[in-house]
Structures are given as C-alpha cells and as structure tokens.
Amino acid sequence: MDVTLHLAQEPQADALLSRSPLAALVGMLLDQQVPMEWAFAGPYTIAQRLGADDLDAHDIARRDPEAFAALLSAKPAVHRYPGSMAGRIQLLCQYLVEHYDGDPARLWAPPATGREVLDRLLALPGFGRQKAQIFLALLGKQLGVQPEGWRAAAGAYGEPEAYRSAADITGPESLARVRAHKQQLKAEAKQAKDQQDHPKNPKKS
Template sequence: MSLHLATTDDGNALLERDPLALLLGMLLDQQIPMEKAFTSPSVLASRLGVERLDAGTIAALPPEELLELFRTPPALHRFPGSMAERTRQLCQALVDDWGGDAAAVWRDAESGAELVRRVGTLPGFGAQKAKIFVALLAKQFGVRPAGWQEATGDYGQDGFRSIADVVDDASKAKVREFKKEMKARAKAGA
C-alpha cells in the first residue's frame, strides 16, 4: 500500500504503520488543508524524537509542553491551542478506554455500525468524521466489518467525496472539487 494523504513520503509511511498517527491526522483534518492535517502527525513524531506516536506519552505531557509542540513553526494546525487539547483528550480516551492502542478501536468491531459508533465516541469525532474515518479504514486499510458501506453512507460508495477516496494527485483534486461544490451548495442554501 502507498498512501497519498500527507505531503511527504515520511508522513505517509508513518500513517501506514502507526494507527495513532492515522487517527490524529483525521482529528486534525478540519479548517486546514487535508494534506497538512495528515502530515502533522509525522512532524509531531519528529518533534518528540520517536518513530511511532504513543497515546500514553502524549496524554501525559504537560498541556503547555504539548501546546508548544503544536505551536512551534511550522505550527501543526491553524488553531494550535484547541487542537493540542483535542489531541490530548483523544490520547487520554485511548489510554482510558482502549489500553492506549488506537487500532483496538477498529480491530474487532463486528459491524460497520459498531465501528462508526466506536469512532464517533472519540473526542473530536462527530458523526460525519466517524463515517469518513471508517470509510478510510475500509477503502485503504481493508478494515471492512459487515455493513461498513451502509454505516458510512455516501462515504462508503465509489466516488471522490472525502479523504477516504484520495489515492493519488488526480483523486485528491476530485475530492477538493467535490468539497468546494458542497460548500457552495451549503452557502447557497443558507
């Protein structure tokens, strides 16, 4: 597999081998370009001096230290303060509820609906983000519990609707165009 979600090969390689990095990339994918969101976990790993991210380590960092890691130029997110706190909350939830193992969230889910529910309970993941992340797991990582397509709605279908459908530069451009069209429709209807 070769992901095309981050802007760097190292960033994509980390997403492929580190479930927490993938989950954090999805968490950060709001109000910034998707490539920036999915590259930031590798920048965070570099700043921490680690090969893989660890939920327990991140959750245990003093808030001001995590904030500094997010704020240091180039900042990991447009809103480093709130996203550092969401990252800490997500990592703490993984420690508390999943033994610190991000992949445990999806490893033994018996149905797509259960998986969407599990992801949707994580801090920073609402209903739509949970569906997109489950579609990403299914389409690019082979995590396909029974009923995953129904549980993810339109995101589980073929097309170019979300990060789940980005496999190269051409598909990335199509996803961007779809998002732009959806924003224009929403604005026109508002």
C-alpha cells in the same frame, strides 16, 4: 497496516500514517479548517518534535498540556489552531489509554460490525458523525478493515467510486477530484444561503 496512504502527499508523513493507527486517527482529528495535506502531515511533525518514530498514546496522554501545546505551536505550526488542537489530541489519547490501553487498532478489532466500529469512533473526543464516517470509510476503502456492514455504516462516504473525502484519496488526481467536490458543496451551500437571505419573490405585506 500493510498499505501506503497518500493523504499528506509527502512520503515520510504518508509512511507514518500508513503504519500507525494512532497517526491516522490524529490526522483525521486535525482535518478541519486547514488543507487536508497540512492536517495529515501533522502526526509526522509531532513525532519528529517528540524525537520518536511513531506516536504513542500513553506518552502523549501524560505530557504537560502547556508544553505539548507549545510543541504544536512551534513554527511551522501543526494546525491553524495549534493550542486547541493540542488539547484535543491529548483528550483523544487519554480516552484511548483509558478504554483501549492506548491501542487504536482495538477500535476496529474483529468481530466488531461496521455499526459497532462507527459507534466506537463516535465516542472518541473530537469525532462527530461526519469525521467518524469518513474514517470508517478510510478503513474500509484503503486500510483493508472491512467489518460486516461497513459501507452502510459509513453512509455516502462508503460508496465505491466516490470522491467525497480523505477516504477516496489515493494520489494527486483523486485529491483534485475530492477538492472539486468540496468546492461544489460550498458553492451550493452559499447559493442556498443567498436565496434564503434574498428571496426572489418576497411576500408583500
């Protein structure tokens, strides 16, 4: 992938994400319940601890689960929940080995449509609709992978000039805008919950 991502906000980690489809997928998998930079720095940390320049699905898939979990748990931990995420990464790699000979790029190889790529991403262990759509938007917006209908398949995350997700981050400024958007969504969700729990005009019995 001849592009430079800025998701980890750390040059070596971002360089790995930029050249390695598997690293990008693993970073996307890790992107939950931790700051985005922490999640996307994870693939580089894992590669370093494996003594490798890249991540290899075949290698990760066949590793001893306890040893791999320990590798992710070593300080500084790769994730807030390194043990469970180690299992998810191995499941992802095992799926890629079984279905794509360990090559994630085959998920979006031509002549697949945007809808087909989304369906393939949805089939990955650990990828729900939101995560799959964000990754599809990342492919289209930053990695030059733009199958027919990709924006529609990515939903709101595929919209141009949006600042909703990792797909829209190209540097510190856009990271701040995405973070502000997420904080706004959390505030709105909290407000809606508070209104549901404590209605202003409760019905009298």
